[in-house]
Amino acid sequence: MQLKQMVLGMVAVAGLWSVAAAAQTAVVTFDEGWEGWNPPWPASATTIEAEGGHPGAHAHTAAVESFGLDYYVDDIVGPGDSPFLGDHTQHASLTFGVDVQVQSIRTAGQPAERPLIVHFRNFTLNASVFYRLTTMADGQPWTAYSVSFDPRATQLPAGWGGTGADDPVTGGPVLPAGVTFADVLAGVNEVTLSAQEPYQSYDATDFDLRIDNIRLTVGEAPPAQPPRYEIVDLGTFGGELANAHAINESGAVSGVAMNKDSIELAFLWQDGQMRYLGTLNPAFEYDFGVARGISDNGYLAGYSMAPFPNGPGTVAHAFFWSEDTGMVDLDPGSEFASWAWDVNSAGQVVGEGMGAFIWTQKDGMVSIGPGAAEAINEKGEVAGWGTTPGGTGGWVYDSANGQMRYLDTLGRLSEIRDINIHGKVVGYSITDDWRARTVLWNVDGSIVDLGVIPVPDYGPGVANAINDHDWVVGRDDYLGWSETPNRGWLWIAGKKYDLKALIADPVVQASWAELAHPLGINNRGEIVGIGIHDGIFGRAFLMRPIALPDVVFADGFEQD
Incomplete structure (x- = not known):
């Protein structure tokens, strides 16, 4: 040992x-x-x-x-x-x-x-x-x-x-x-x-x-203060824009990036390399697709254009991807659009089409109910939102026993974005006076208001992702007009931190006008999302804590 x-x-x-x-x-x-x-x-x-x-x-x-x-x-x-x-x-x-x-x-x-x-x-x-x-x-x-x-x-x-x-x-x-x-x-x-x-x-x-x-x-317990970060622009396939949507525990990233012909392609970024996942459209080698969710064992889920079954054209279809299977159409032959948002290591895929669904290779696409299934954890608990007994709100569906747990709103409605291994859920909720609040729902149903980023003239936006240490990332929105109307944050132990301000190198920090949409966070505190870099509105970023001792990342890069 x-x-x-x-x-x-x-x-x-x-x-x-x-x-x-x-x-x-x-x-x-x-x-x-x-x-x-x-x-x-x-x-x-x-x-x-x-x-x-x-x-x-x-x-x-x-x-x-x-x-x-x-x-x-x-x-x-x-x-x-x-x-x-x-x-x-x-x-x-x-x-x-x-x-x-x-x-x-x-x-x-x-x-x-x-x-x-x-x-x-x-x-x-x-x-x-x-x-x-x-x-x-x-x-x-x-x-x-x-x-x-x-x-x-x-x-x-x-x-x-x-x-x-x-x-x-x-x-x-x-x-x-x-x-x-x-x-x-x-x-x-x-x-x-x-x-x-x-x-x-x-x-x-x-x-x-x-x-x-x-x-x-x-x-020791995870720190109550955020680390300092370095940041990496993940690049593209030769085009201008890219989005990073999720990151797993090995540091692999899912997303979408343009090629030189401005076609948006689904990617897996791993070991410092961006890899094209293919398309469901056999007419083209390269066609539109987005990789949204990634599991800890490297499964991916997203959506790609597929042939329209009853005439010319294409329609978006949800997909599952693995090294063994390649890209698999979750609803082959359907004329209806579908989108996959997340996948876990058991190969359970969740998303929306004609309502919220869960898909497995064994059972195919199974309806959960109206709305959208946004996320699934390693225990098979699905978080989503749609029509509930109280109106429009969030829910947690346990795929192991079929039980549904409904989440209260702050007055009017809620939308869900992510769930961690403990069953805690994040998203946003609208109050009776139509004000949005970024929130976390505990397993007992209690709601935690995550507050507002400590930057003047900003109001709550949406909480996008949560890791198993209850660290949350999301964005808040500018109260007025701005060229950069969204600002990313990291929430730890009751406080929001301006994400850009956590970049340690001041020169690198200045090259990013804004980290507008942080979309994923893993248990090492690595964060991915969409930012404005060197004047380009829409670049995929990966932030890594620089205080971790003796870390060797998947691409061989070591901390200084």
Whole structure:
């Protein structure tokens, strides 16, 4: 096992940002065997292989007729001094993560889905807390999954469950009376990665999957003050304009950029290179398209022009893109327009067409209801807006159980833009007197007014994106006429900061007239969007914190 200063350059780990103290990460790389962890039963079904991991050595499980998998470390058969065990409440934050590749999961010869659950168990209290990292299914490529949380929290954080007692109403698992989340984390005797929900039974299942880089990051809480930033113009395909729409945990960016013929093309920016994703229109090599959402494992979603089915011309169709499939039309042959706005690592795509939809390769396009599905998190929770019982407002749809949670407005209506792993949602809401407010909706339904950027003559615009640390980016609007009517901001711990003012180099800062539309932010605090650079109204930008220690980004660029 390796103990090192954070950061892991190419791994999608939440919670990498730490200024007050360097975060420490324990990583099981399998280079030296199990390194304190144990394989699921039967042990013979899992082998350590030297190549093919993420990267290098990894654990390969090929279990036949198994009822569940449990990879674990404990203080009974494992090392008592394992950094995964003990009192975690001495830390302000924890991030648990693992990389997984699923080749197949089958029940009775048919494809099946199984959860990936992390458990922290306290034998003294006979209790545990658990979190669903993802849903595993056939053919999932190497993907890094993680969850960040406060081990000192007394209440269960969003998405977490507990065991040790039975709910008197539902019969489901709950923490024992008087036992808190922090109580369990204060004395962890075992950590388990499981393919089985507590109290759930499954048919005998054949698993063929690989795991690598089991890791635990401990450190201080994310800072309440913003970092200083550098900024990169992502360029174009030879034209003038470009927009950056989203960024994943590896620093890959989705967007649209012009070529020399002023055709707007969907792109993936990665490793310092801009890549054209193709088109749904077979009549042209290059045609209009926009890449909007990008998942942590590199899936993309957006829209492209497709042939109109009943005559000449084209119509916009939503697409899904991966390295294996290329660009896939989500509604082939339809005469109706559709747009995909986001995608997660399970390949769930959300967007709008004849109402809000969710799409998977298995089920195709399924209607959620009227309006638009704007965003989806790694748990499959969809945030959108449209007609609700109270008028026009926001909602959160849980794709796992089909339940809908409606979000209150500030009086008249709301629109939604993004959702984080904790189920917190951002966007804007209109008050009874028709004033817009940028807002954050908590899971309990309470609304946080994000305020106004501290710049004279500006009023609230829209909150566009939120990361898992509750950092929010958006824009506010000038109250009058201006050549630069929008100004971007970063909101942290109750305060908005002028985004342009966070650029450290004054010469570079002056070259950007405005960072008008920040549209995405990841857990490292990297921000993408649209700005005005060197007099050009519409350039794709990427902002990177410069205070992160020992960071190597995906394109090989190192901090000074």
